Amino acid sequence: MPNIKELTDLTTQVRRDIIRMVHKVNSGHPGGSLGCAEFFVSLYQELMERKDGFDMDGIGEDLFFLSNGHISPVYYSVLARSGYFPVEELNTFRLINSRLQGHPTTHEGLPGIRIASGSLGQGMSVALGAAQAKKLNNDDHLVYSLHGDGELQEGQNWEAIMYASAKKVDNLISTIDLNQQQIDGSTDDVLPMGSLRAKFEAFGWTVLDIEKGNDIEAILEGMKDAKSLTGKGKPVCVLLHTVMGNGVDFMMHTHAWHGKAPNDEQLKEGLSQNPETLGDY
Amino acid sequence: MGIIMKTYTYTEKKDTRSGFGAGLAELGRTNPNVVALCADLIGSLKMDEFIKENPERFFQIGIAEANMMGIAAGLTIGGKIPFTGTFANFSTGRVYDQIRQSIAYSGKNVKICASHAGLTLGEDGATHQILEDIGLMKMLPGMVVINPCDYNQTKAATIAIADYDGPVYLRFGRPSVPIFTPADQKFEIGKAIKFTEGTDVTIVATGHLVWEALEASKALQEAGISAEVINIHTIKPLDDKAILDSVAKTRCIVTAEEHNHLGGLGESVARVLAQHNPTPQEFVATNDTFGESGTPAQLMDKYGLNSDAIQNAVKKVLKRK
Numbered sequence: 001m002p003n004i005k006e007l008t009d010l011t012t013q014v015r016r017d018i019i020r021m022v023h024k025v026n027s028g029h030p031g032g033s034l035g036c037a038e039f040f041v042s043l044y045q046e047l048m049e050r051k052d053g054f055d056m057d058g059i060g061e062d063l064f065f066l067s068n069g070h071i072s073p074v075y076y077s078v079l080a081r082s083g084y085f086p087v088e089e090l091n092t093f094r095l096i097n098s099r100l101q102g103h104p105t106t107h108e109g110l111p112g113i114r115i116a117s118g119s120l121g122q123g124m125s126v127a128l129g130a131a132q133a134k135k136l137n138n139d140d141h142l143v144y145s146l147h148g149d150g151e152l153q154e155g156q157n158w159e160a161i162m163y164a165s166a167k168k169v170d171n172l173i174s175t176i177d178l179n180q181q182q183i184d185g186s187t188d189d190v191l192p193m194g195s196l197r198a199k200f201e202a203f204g205w206t207v208l209d210i211e212k213g214n215d216i217e218a219i220l221e222g223m224k225d226a227k228s229l230t231g232k233g234k235p236v237c238v239l240l241h242t243v244m245g246n247g248v249d250f251m252m253h254t255h256a257w258h259g260k261a262p263n264d265e266q267l268k269e270g271l272s273q274n275p276e277t278l279g280d281y
Numbered sequence: 282m283g284i285i286m287k288t289y290t291y292t293e294k295k296d297t298r299s300g301f302g303a304g305l306a307e308l309g310r311t312n313p314n315v316v317a318l319c320a321d322l323i324g325s326l327k328m329d330e331f332i333k334e335n336p337e338r339f340f341q342i343g344i345a346e347a348n349m350m351g352i353a354a355g356l357t358i359g360g361k362i363p364f365t366g367t368f369a370n371f372s373t374g375r376v377y378d379q380i381r382q383s384i385a386y387s388g389k390n391v392k393i394c395a396s397h398a399g400l401t402l403g404e405d406g407a408t409h410q411i412l413e414d415i416g417l418m419k420m421l422p423g424m425v426v427i428n429p430c431d432y433n434q435t436k437a438a439t440i441a442i443a444d445y446d447g448p449v450y451l452r453f454g455r456p457s458v459p460i461f462t463p464a465d466q467k468f469e470i471g472k473a474i475k476f477t478e479g480t481d482v483t484i485v486a487t488g489h490l491v492w493e494a495l496e497a498s499k500a501l502q503e504a505g506i507s508a509e510v511i512n513i514h515t516i517k518p519l520d521d522k523a524i525l526d527s528v529a530k531t532r533c534i535v536t537a538e539e540h541n542h543l544g545g546l547g548e549s550v551a552r553v554l555a556q557h558n559p560t561p562q563e564f565v566a567t568n569d570t571f572g573e574s575g576t577p578a579q580l581m582d583k584y585g586l587n588s589d590a591i592q593n594a595v596k597k598v599l600k601r602k
Contacts, residue, residue, distance in 0.1 A: 057360050065355075106387050114358050116387045119378050125348045126383055129355020129363075132340065136316070137359055156379070159348035167340075 067123020121154025302327025304439025416544020
């Protein structure tokens with residue numbers, strides 16, 4: 001049984017990492033990162049089967065691809081705290097000569113990263129290719145991917161969504177971070193997308209909602225269901241209902257903190273809401 | 282090691298895309314990691330043989346080139362060597378950001394194989410005749426850019442790039458053109474080939490223009506002009522030494538390519554010369570223009586991309602020595 005207390009403590013620490021990283025360089029994307037902290041912790045600590053160390057091909061383990069690369073702070077924090085690289089390296093986020101680029105990349109050789117992302121809409125295609133390589137290699141491990149909801153406005157996603165079901169890529173679980181926010185406002189204000197469930201189902205996917213996308217137990221339960229639906233001839237989509245900026249009250253329920261760093265006062269306030277659990281980097 | 286010297290013999294005419302198809306089929310038999318992807322142009326890309334022999338290693342993507350580039354990048358994760366196939370226009374401009382981020386910046390071992398490049402696509406017209414693809418692709422850090430000149434060279438290049446670890450853009454064409462390089466050649470990425478020895482002028486050509494350069498050199502010979510014809514099949518990385526060694530002797534150069542003069546082989550050569558040995562140069566290339574419908578021969582004539590155009594460029598550059 002997963003230890004929810006430990007996962008919760010880790011999530012709190014990840015939140016601290018996110019706002020400290022972004023504050024230090026006065027740039028980066030805290031809102032979406034905070035909204036997905038529980039998901040990343042659950043994925044890397046409980047859900048994915050991972051080998052020790054890192055090799056690019058990842059044969060014999062589950063793989064994860066982040067398509068909305070701007071939420072790199074949560075990705076870096078969870079990768080570091082899952083053992084891929086030293087936690088102290090979080091200090092170098094967005095600095096010159098760092099492996100922790102503004103958006104994730106393989107280019108600087110950071111362990112844990114298998115593709116560059118940042119220019120939106122490309123990650124699902126890459127995840128599909130990796131999933132099909134697993135099938136060719138008779139590797140029955142899964143491929144996970146994460147996408148922003150606003151990101152689905154990019155057309156390449158729909159090429160990939162159409163392909164995935166047509167080609168029965170059923171070893172893929174694509175999660176949509178349904179926080180209903182994007183840079184210029186709510187997704188309904190910018191470009192309403194209607195029912196994503198109806199759209200994915202119409203494209204031949206199995207769709208599953210996790211209504212409490214910031215609740216670790218709900219995530220674990222929902223993703224367990226998602227896993228049980230793989231291998232049945234259809235790709236699986238998880239609609240993860242999250243709150244952007246979750247865990248820092250003044251950043252919650254708004255697009256305002258999509259790509260804005262907290263000032264000194266705001267950092268102090270955010271940290272006081274998330275007391276240190278595992279030790280700051 | 283100096284430049285590779287080769288003799289050439291005309292045998293028959295065949296399209297370079299069929300050289301790609303033959304090379305891919307051979308890779309299917311010899312390299313189990315090679316996989317192929319196509320965006321609804323199997324017949325045009327001559328991929329049928331590979332698909333027939335390796336159906337499980339072929340991915341029909343449909344008319345979705347952006348998705349194809351991403352899937353190709355993903356397939357490398359797990360050790361596959363993906364060869365994507367579609368027209369040059371849809372292999373480059375249409376999917377530039379996908380190639381830039383998911384393949385080039387990510388350092389993925391994808392071979393982007395592009396047919397119907399340039400004007401010789403013919404009657405379909407300018408929407409399909411890309412003349413900017415070499416420029417687009419050579420600007421991407423780490424991208425190798427290859428434009429072979431005939432069926433045999435295209436086949437050899439296709440086979441060779443599977444052994445190179447990194448992204449490659451392989452550009453070839455639609456029309457039947459003379460085969461004049463040997464069937465048993467070994468293709469070396471980045472190594473120029475000298476077909477004729479000459480003392481008055483260097484002609485550096487790539488793709489379909491190599492044969493035209495050889496035809497031009499024969500005509501020039503009769504007019505008493507000794508031309509050294511060098512085949513640059515790899516535009517990036519460029520064989521700087523081959524070019525510099527030749528112009529040290531001839532002191533002038535003509536570059537010839539089925540591409541815009543902006544961004545093409547000619548500009549790459551000009552950069553090398555400007556840095557190391559400023560030399561009079563003339564460009565046989567399209568002049569910042571789109572193409573149009575017509576037969577390949579009509580188009581190459583109208584846009585000045587044939588033996589006659591090369592001879593005129595040679596006469597012009599000789600006066601500037």
